[in-house]
Amino acid sequence: MEGLIHEEYYVNKGDYVTAGSASADMKRKLRQLGVSALILRRLAVASYEVELNLVIHSLGGKLIFDVDSEGVTLISEDRGPGIPDIEMAMKEGFSTANDEARSLGFGAGMGLPNMKRNADEFDIQSKVGVGTTITMRFLLK
Amino acid sequence: MKERRYHSVRLDKSQCRACTNCLKHCPTEAIRVRGGRAHIIDERCIDCGECIRICEYHAKFAVTDPLSALEQYKYTIALPAPSLYSQFKHVKNRAAILEALKKIGFTDVFEVARGADIATRAIRDRLEKPDAPRPLISSACPTVVRLIQVRFPSLIDNIVDVRQPMEIAGMVAKDEFCKKNGCDPEDVGCFFITPCPAKMTAIHNPIGHKTSAFAGAISILDIYGKLRSYVNEQMMEEPDNDTTPLGVGWGTSSGEAMAVCPGNSLCVDGIQNVSRVLEEIENDKLSDLVYFEGNACMGGCVGGPLMFENNYVAKTSLRKLVDAMPKSDPADRVSRSLMQRYPLYTDQEIEPNSAMQLDENIAVAIQKMDHMNEILDRLPGYDCGSCGSPTCRTFAEDIVRGYCGELDCIHILKERIRTMAQQMVELAQTKRE
Structure with missing residues (x-):
């Protein structure tokens, strides 16, 4: 019988207090599952970026984390505002982060490119006024 | 069945009341209370000594060597950690402490601070390599290295591949002593004068190299009283060696960072604080940082579990001693030829510790x-x-x-x-x- 780990983490807009806790929990689980250090690092970077993205840019949303014996799927779903120009958003150095986020050291415009670089599969769908869904897949072998 | 891992931190069953104080303070969740007493899970213990500090019944202790271990060798060399000097607040000069070590039975003395000077140069070399990982993480605190093995395996490649100052000092001390006195290395025992159990474990289970240059480690707390009675507080002359103030400074937190990379380094002390910052490094939040120095103990080695003085007092004492030393830099006191003579770099891979893993499959x-x-x-x-x-x-x-x-x-x-x-x-x- 194939086991499956499924977790959902709700992330609120502007919640810097708990920012990073979902990513930390995912990392702990992957370590317990014995995922290799190299993949763990890529997942750490991508999951942290995507979690912070929800805090900084979205109106709130959730992270869905699924593990099977072949790989890890991480989906971020938010309630908006949506990205008008995805191509522009994927460019390194492009950022719409506000001053609060920048003062905390975020907003260098590396978030999305960094996620794409670290994931084996990366997909982003967005509709202005509706929301953004990012799907990432990490293969364990 | 996995091979039982050696570690210095142990439990005295007769003292344990099965309270839960130590449980809560272990950074790797390595303690359980079962059957009316605490147990340490060997594979997970990183010898930080937090449980030794927290246990009010003194049921946790560190295994180190007794002074009688010296009798097994014809010649013995004491290698004091720089933090040892911090325990004598009225001492004006290190020479007083080095002389006292000889009086309690060692044939010779060699400062680990000198090893720190050599390590400083070796790490500076590594930082100049364009492909060095960012940040490069110090390898000096064995507890931090083990914490990375257990909890942050993805950061293993960031650990600088330079041996600990203690090991470098041990190799040089033994070699120089044998050359000078024309004796057989087998007859010489190097003993580390240690502020913590983690270094004792590092001698038995070296990380990054196969064997240790040391025959054993002697706890500072064990010899403090005896040593104190031989220390001449009035002694003013400088020790006759090349040790620099930067090397001695390694005994407190930020000392290493200041010696190696004063421009862009971060220094963190206290095991929980170190964990938090390693988490940030793992998330790539500190990729513009060049060097990271993490110390498991508050204040650095001066705050070790085997120290007598309060760590804040100790830190100030060591700072005063360092400030009084004539200025010099490892770049002038450690020659290239000396660096080429010894294996300063690690030659064994540091493996992740799988003790947290639920199953191999x-x-x-x-x-x-x-x-x-x-x-x-x-x-x-x-x-x-x-x-x-x-x-x-x-x-x-x-x-x-x-x-x-x-x-x-x-x-x-x-x-x-x-x-x-x-x-x-x-x-x-x-x-x-």
Whole structure:
């Protein structure tokens, strides 16, 4: 019988207090599952970026984390505002982060490119006024 | 069955009251209370000594070598950690302490601070390499290295591949002593004068190289009283060696960072603080940082569990001693030819520690975690420690691993008894048909 780990983490807009806790929990689980250090690092970077993205840019949303014996799927779903120009958003150095986020050291415009670089599969769908869904897949072998 | 891992931190069964203080302070969740006493899970223990500090019954202790271990060697060399100097606040000069070490029985003395000078140069070389990982993480604190092996395996490649100052000093001390006196290396025993159990473990289980240059380690706390009686506080002359103030500075937190990379380094002390910052490094939040120095103990080695003085007092004492030294830099006092003579770099891979892993087979591990989550849903979430595991989550993990059962949770047990009592009342009230 194939086991499956499924977790959902709700992330609120502007919640810097708990920012990073979902990513930390995912990392702990992957370590317990014995995922290799190299993949763990890529997942750490991508999951942290995507979690912070929800805090900084979205109106709130959730992270869905699924593990099977072949790989890890991480989906971020938010309630908006949506990205008008995805191509522009994927460019390194492009950022719409506000001053609060920048003062905390975020907003260098590396978030999305960094996620794409670290994931084996990366997909982003967005509709202005509706929301953004990012799907990432990490293969364990 | 895995091979039992050596570590210096141990439990004195007779002193343990099975309270839960140590459980809560262990950074790697390596302690359980079962059968009326604490147990240390060997594979997980990183010898930080937090449990030694927290235990009010002194049931936790560090195994180090007694002074009588010196008798096994014809010649012995004492290699004091720079932090040793911090324990004597009225001493004006290191020479007074070095002389006292000879008086308590060592043939010769060699400062580990000199090893730190050599390590400083070796690490500076590494920082100049364009492909060096950012940040490069110090390898000096063995507890931090082990913490990375257990909790941050993805950062292993960031650890600088330079041996600890202690090991470098040990190699140089033995070699120079044998050359000078024309004796057989077999007859010479190097002893580290240690502020912590982690270094004792590092001698038995070296990280990054096969064998240690040391015959043993002697606790500063064990010899403090004896040493103190021989220290001449009035002694003014400088020791006759090349040690620099930067090397001595390694004894306190930020000393290493200041010597190696004063421009762009971060220094963190205290094991929990170090964990938090390693988490940030793992998330790539500090990729513009060049060098990271992490010390498991507050204040750095001066705050070691085997120290006598309060760590804040000790830090100030060492700072004063360093400030009084004539200025010099390892670049002028450590020659290239000396650096080429010894293996300053590690030659063994540092492996991740899999003690946290639920199973070697990932499919089985997933099933176990699934089971763990089911159990966790039934637990109260108080993290009270009464079951003997530090948190409800680790308790669920221990059940899945087969170390205990759900009824070891007193809250579940209470609930179960309540249900049974109700059933008994119902049974008693049942009328005969």
